Amino acid sequence: MLVNMKGMLDAANRDGYAVMAVNSVNMEMARAVIEAANEEHSPIIVQMGRGQMAKLAHPQDILPMIIRMAERADVPVCLNLDHGPDFPTEVSAIHNGFTNLMIDASSLPFEENVRRTRVITDMAHAMGISVEAELGHVGQAADGDGRTDDLYTNVAQAVEFVERTGVDALAVAIGTAHGKYPAGYVPKLDFNRLAELKAALKMPLVLHGGSGSGEENIRRAVAGGINKINVCTDAFHAAEKAMKAKWEAEPETDYLGIMVTAEAAIKAFVKDYIRLIGSANRYTFDYADNGSRE
Numbered sequence: 001m002l003v004n005m006k007g008m009l010d011a012a013n014r015d016g017y018a019v020m021a022v023n024s025v026n027m028e029m030a031r032a033v034i035e036a037a038n039e040e041h042s043p044i045i046v047q048m049g050r051g052q053m054a055k056l057a058h059p060q061d062i063l064p065m066i067i068r069m070a071e072r073a074d075v076p077v078c079l080n081l082d083h084g085p086d087f088p089t090e091v092s093a094i095h096n097g098f099t100n101l102m103i104d105a106s107s108l109p110f111e112e113n114v115r116r117t118r119v120i121t122d123m124a125h126a127m128g129i130s131v132e133a134e135l136g137h138v139g140q141a142a143d144g145d146g147r148t149d150d151l152y153t154n155v156a157q158a159v160e161f162v163e164r165t166g167v168d169a170l171a172v173a174i175g176t177a178h179g180k181y182p183a184g185y186v187p188k189l190d191f192n193r194l195a196e197l198k199a200a201l202k203m204p205l206v207l208h209g210g211s212g213s214g215e216e217n218i219r220r221a222v223a224g225g226i227n228k229i230n231v232c233t234d235a236f237h238a239a240e241k242a243m244k245a246k247w248e249a250e251p252e253t254d255y256l257g258i259m260v261t262a263e264a265a266i267k268a269f270v271k272d273y274i275r276l277i278g279s280a281n282r283y284t285f286d287y288a289d290n291g292s293r294e
């Protein structure tokens with residue numbers, strides 16, 4: 001069933017688990033992710049960012065297919081625009097059928113982030129679409145951004161931001177970064193800040209840059225109040241690893257064979273992750289509220 005993100009994450013917030021959001025750039029990935037959720041009886045979020053859509057997953061082509069898969073699923077599936085940068089992208093995402101919008105104005109000054117987020121929230125909520133925004137800034141692992149704590153989310157600002165924007169979920173910066181960390185590096189997360197954010201906001205919180213964080217960090221983040229975890233690099237890596245192994249073991253494997261291998265690997269990875277973050281057997285359609293905080 002296709003749903004927006006509000007009820008899904010409110011349930012996760014109430015019951016203390018997190019839902020996985022996987023950047024899915026083609027049919028095989030989306031199918032692997034949704035089937036994994038189906039088998040684990042878990043809610044799930046399929047998402048894509050603007051760059052991914054431009055390169056690989058043109059929304060006009062791929063969204064109708066994913067919407068069909070979501071509608072046929074036995075579990076709640078949300079389609080999220082990841083890191084929407086501006087108004088035109090958000091409007092076209094609504095037009096294409098996304099059920100949650102992320103507006104990412106996190107590298108702009110606070111007032112501008114508030115202004116842009118408020119506009120998107122008003123528009124989306126009027127259409128039953130939920131909204132995630134970001135405060136503080138989760139940067140790139142390759143640039144060492146996770147280690148720069150002046151980019152971390154400020155608690156008092158976060159309270160003001162949520163009050164003034166009406167967002168349904170807030171992405172917080174607590175030490176992760178997007179993409180691949182240097183070999184051997186495990187990010188150090190600011191769990192004290194997470195605890196303060198959760199105590200002050202009491203709402204669904206989102207962790208971006210889930211990849212490479214390590215199981216212990218992820219477990220503690222969920223226990224500390226994270227309710228949505230974005231994963232991209234690790235899902236690609238699961239497929240790449242399986243494809244390399246398959247070709248090494250069976251060099252004559254053809255295109256079809258390698259695609260099947262990749263899809264199975266992503267599905268197995270997502271199933272494990274769902275269990276790790278506690279959303280297995282948690283699905284419910286008891287979502288009274290479908291997109292508006294007001």
Ligand code: 13P
Nearest residue numbers: 179208209211230232233
């Ligand atoms: P990773 O590639 O580090 O998992 O980040 C994904 C993400 O946060 C997408 O918004």
